[in-house]
Amino acid sequence: MPYFLVAGASIYDKLQEPKFHLLGVSDGQDDHQSLKTELENQYAELVGFNAIPLAPQVAEIFGTNKSFNVLLRPDNYIGFISTETSLNGIRVYLTNSLFQA
Numbered sequence: 001m002p003y004f005l006v007a008g009a010s011i012y013d014k015l016q017e018p019k020f021h022l023l024g025v026s027d028g029q030d031d032h033q034s035l036k037t038e039l040e041n042q043y044a045e046l047v048g049f050n051a052i053p054l055a056p057q058v059a060e061i062f063g064t065n066k067s068f069n070v071l072l073r074p075d076n077y078i079g080f081i082s083t084e085t086s087l088n089g090i091r092v093y094l095t096n097s098l099f100q101a
Contacts, residue, residue, distance in 0.1 A: 001076045002061045006052050012076070020047040020079070021072040022090065027054040030067040030085060038087050043094070047071075073097075 004011050015021050022039060024032030036049045052058065059065045062081075071080040071090055080093040 001070075001072055001078055004055075004057050004061060006055075011052075014050045015048075015072065015076055017048055018074050019045075020074060020094070021076075022047055022049050023070040023072065024049065024051045025054050025058060025062070025068050025070065026051060027065065027067045032067075032069075032085070035069070035085055035087065039090075042087065042091075046094070047090075 001011065001015070006014065011023075014023075020043075022035075024035060026032055032049075032051050036051070039047055039049050054065065054067065062068065062070075064083075066083060067085075068081060068083045069085075069090070070078055071082075071093060073079045079097065080090060082089045
């Protein structure tokens with residue numbers, strides 16, 4: 001995960017728990033609230049959620065000025081990036097990651 005600041009603090013300050021982390025990066029048009037609620041209902045023990053504003057530095061790092069989601073593995077490597085606002089892609093990623101033989 002690239003380093004950047006959120007409200008003057010390191011992004012890594014939000015990623016302390018040893019679990020997956022979903023970062024909902026918002027351009028202000030999407031608040032990610034329904035995604036957060038669905039995530040907490042299905043994966044609260046496995047995945048933490050943080051809403052992050054799409055600041056210019058974040059847009060430059062990720063190459064977009066539109067809302068998106070980043071799922072980080074417990075080691076803070078990016079596992080999945082999507083502009084989808086549902087858990088469908090995240091669910092597939094988690095299932096494939098956790099239940100590989």
